[in-house]
Every structure is written in structure tokens, then in C-alpha cells.
Amino acid sequence: MNALLTDLYQLTMAAGYLEAGKSRETATFELFVRRLPRNRNYLVAAGLEQVVEYLLGFRFTSDAIEYLRGLPQFAGARLEFFEFLAGLRFTGDLFAMPEGTPVFAGEPLLTVRAPLIEAQIPETYLLSSISFQTLIASKASRVAEIAAGRSVVEFGTRRAHSPEAGVLAARAAYIGGCAGTSNTLAGMRFGIPVFGTAAHSWVQAFAEEIEAFRQLQRLLGENTVYLIDTYDTLEGARKAASLGKPLWGVRLDSGNLVELSRAVRRILDEAGLPDAKIMTTGDLNEYKILEIMAAKAPIDAFGVGTDLATSADVPSLGAVYKLVELDGESSRRYTAKFSEGKGTMPGAKQVFRYPDRDLIGCSWECPSCGDHPQQQEALLKPVILGGELVEPSPCAKTIRQRAMERVRNLPAALHMLTDAQQPWKVEHSAELLALLDRVRHNQIGS
Numbered sequence: 001m002n003a004l005l006t007d008l009y010q011l012t013m014a015a016g017y018l019e020a021g022k023s024r025e026t027a028t029f030e031l032f033v034r035r036l037p038r039n040r041n042y043l044v045a046a047g048l049e050q051v052v053e054y055l056l057g058f059r060f061t062s063d064a065i066e067y068l069r070g071l072p073q074f075a076g077a078r079l080e081f082f083e084f085l086a087g088l089r090f091t092g093d094l095f096a097m098p099e100g101t102p103v104f105a106g107e108p109l110l111t112v113r114a115p116l117i118e119a120q121i122p123e124t125y126l127l128s129s130i131s132f133q134t135l136i137a138s139k140a141s142r143v144a145e146i147a148a149g150r151s152v153v154e155f156g157t158r159r160a161h162s163p164e165a166g167v168l169a170a171r172a173a174y175i176g177g178c179a180g181t182s183n184t185l186a187g188m189r190f191g192i193p194v195f196g197t198a199a200h201s202w203v204q205a206f207a208e209e210i211e212a213f214r215q216l217q218r219l220l221g222e223n224t225v226y227l228i229d230t231y232d233t234l235e236g237a238r239k240a241a242s243l244g245k246p247l248w249g250v251r252l253d254s255g256n257l258v259e260l261s262r263a264v265r266r267i268l269d270e271a272g273l274p275d276a277k278i279m280t281t282g283d284l285n286e287y288k289i290l291e292i293m294a295a296k297a298p299i300d301a302f303g304v305g306t307d308l309a310t311s312a313d314v315p316s317l318g319a320v321y322k323l324v325e326l327d328g329e330s331s332r333r334y335t336a337k338f339s340e341g342k343g344t345m346p347g348a349k350q351v352f353r354y355p356d357r358d359l360i361g362c363s364w365e366c367p368s369c370g371d372h373p374q375q376q377e378a379l380l381k382p383v384i385l386g387g388e389l390v391e392p393s394p395c396a397k398t399i400r401q402r403a404m405e406r407v408r409n410l411p412a413a414l415h416m417l418t419d420a421q422q423p424w425k426v427e428h429s430a431e432l433l434a435l436l437d438r439v440r441h442n443q444i445g446s
Helices: 008-019 048-056 062-069 079-086 116-120 123-147 163-176 184-190 200-204 209-223 233-242 257-270 286-294 396-408 430-444
Strands: 026-033 093-096 110-115 151-154 225-227 249-252 277-280 301-304 319-327 332-334 349-354 357-362 381-385 426-428
Touching: 008 079, 008 116, 026 116, 026 123, 048 093, 048 123, 048 381, 062 079, 110 116, 110 123, 123 151, 123 163, 123 286, 123 301, 123 319, 123 396, 151 163, 163 184, 163 396, 200 209, 200 225, 209 225, 209 233, 225 233, 233 249, 233 257, 249 257, 257 277, 257 286, 332 430, 357 430
Parallel strands: 151 301, 225 249, 249 277, 277 301, 357 426
Antiparallel strands: 026 110, 026 319, 093 110, 093 381, 319 332, 349 357
């Protein structure tokens, strides 16, 4: 993995750290979201697999180093710095919440502990990977919940912000609860079920709509899904029904989906096809699906594209990556920010989940949970230790199962599409608060 995929200031700081003799200091950084976005009562952690791949493959190519040497910002850098980059690898530790874990504001999704330069440079990549996939997985979770057991397929690659973003959006959407994706590369790379049959251009390529349907059925058999709204939706449904089995069903992509689905359902049933399914697409999101569900429309599956692959209502996630500890040769210093609206908590942390709340404590704490220790779970798990992977990442299907189970167990109030009146309680331990007071006193005085 080319470590050059970062912001320039990560590299200028690296050069400065080396020059200042700080390269051997061990830093601890935490990645978290300061506050939940509007109308999000929880997030679903995602993107860790790509973080692991990046850190394990972290290196600067010779071409990258030559490029850096030609930049004016490094005109004063000594040769030692570029030689240092040539041998740089990630030798530190990574702790993280498993993908598919519900997460809340202020809770570290991951912790990096490594020599300062090794921990600093990856910031950009880690933020991009975690924030984007967590954003999409959280959106998908909302959509899948509202669909109430009906399949949701991710169809958004053509509207994603890049082809690779489309692949990762497909992965994240599947983790969040989608049944699969239209993206075949995501299907191959991550083992995600893929869906799709034909577009309007297929129908238009034939002189007769019925011939387009017939040829599709001949090719796909029981996987056939007819797109019936190219010309006249109900006439298209009649033509599709006239061909009988085999088929999976039909797809509606425009018009009043509630009324059309009822009419199409009657056509299919009268033709002796009660098992044929109806899928709808066309600028869908969780709010439109909620309206369709409330109307009890006979729709069996939804294809969601643009709104899902871009998280259109909340298109970014304010994740941050902050230094919380710095170990020198003879001392440890805890660090925090106290700027208004952007304060941070010092020290490496652990998140303890209880049935009714989360507790953020110092990493060395082991808070008591009375007579029922099984009701407490420490969420940050070791992923990489000493630059070596602890265990392989689980497959996307396993992560999806975890996400759906964990989200299902959240309180009913958190499943709303609007901000919950009773949000999930996140508390800080007394020891962490005491550490914050000590750091504040040391940094800005009493």
C-alpha cells in the first residue's frame, strides 16, 4: 500500500519529528466521531478491514520518495529523512471496535499505538476509510430496518463519488443490512450477493417489448426480473405475465409505486403467478420506503442507489484522529485539547458496553459490573500487535450478521428516523474525568 496516500502535512510533520529527535517516542492516537449527525441515533462501525490492509502494507515506494524529494517543502530535509521513509513500516498496535458494532459519539472506533511517525502518517487514510464506510453502513442500517424484512439491494455505484467508492459503499451497505449489491467487483472481492438483470436499454434494443422479455427469460430462467415501465407499466406487466414461469418477478422504476404495485400484483395473481415478486427502484430512500410500507403496498424488495451510496441526507461524517498519549524514554505524557467545541479526553481508553449504557474509561480500568460480569463487554479489541495481525478479518457476511443482531438489540427509541428523545447514554468513568482534570491543570494552570 502506497503510504503517499496521505495529506502533505503528515509528511512535513514526520520530517520535523525526525529532525527534533522524536521519532522514537511512542504515540497513542484515537479515532472517534465528536457528535452524531442529524437524525442518526447510532452509527455502525465499518471500514476496519481496509485499515488493516493499509497498515500491514504500509510503505513508501522509490517513486514516491523521489517525488517528495522534489517538493519545495522538503528542500531543507536531510537525506536521513528520505532514507528513513524507505525503510518505514508499521510496527505498532491497533485496537478497534469490530466492524458491525453500534457506536456513539465520543467513543473511539480505533486506537493506534506506535512510534510517533508511524502513528501520524496513517491519519488521513484511516479517517477516510472508517468515516466513509461507517457513514454508508449506518445509512444502510436505517434503510434495511424500515424495509422490515423485505430485501434491500444496493444499486448506487453509478452515482458514487468514484468507482472505488462504489465498491466500498457496496461492502458497507451489505454490512449495514442490505441483501446484496449490483456491483460485481464488490461481489467478487467481498463475497457479497449480486443482483440485477436488464435496463431500459435492453427493452429498447428490441422491436417488440414482448420479444425483449422472452429473450431475457430464455437467458436467465428463474432469475428473470422484467423491467416493465419502459413504455406502459401495466401493459408491460401483462406481457411479462403472459410468458409464465420461470421468473423471479418484475421491477417498477417510475410512477406511483404504491398504486402501480397493487395493479401489477393483481395482474400477476390473475395469471397464476402468486409467487412472482415485485421490486421497486427509482430514487428511493428510507423515508420513501417508510411511506410505501405505511401504505401496505405489495412490494417485496427495494433497490436503493444514489441516496445510499452517497448517504445523501448526511453526506459526511465528522470523524477525527487525536493524540491522547505520548511516551518518551523516561516518561509518559497525557494530551488533550481544550479549544471550544473541539475538546478531547486524554489517555488511551476502553469502551465498556452495558445493557443500558456505555462507559468510556481509561484503558487500564476494569470497572465492576456487580454480580453479572457477562453483562459488560469491552468493545475495543486487539487487531494488530507489534505490526503483526492478531487474526484474519471476518468475512462480510459474518460482519453483517453481527451488525444486524447488535442493532436489533438497541432500544426502540434509537430505531427512529429522527433524533431520539432519549439517546443512548454514554458516560465517562471517574478515573478518566480525574485524569482530564490533572491534564487541564498541567496544561493551562489551575
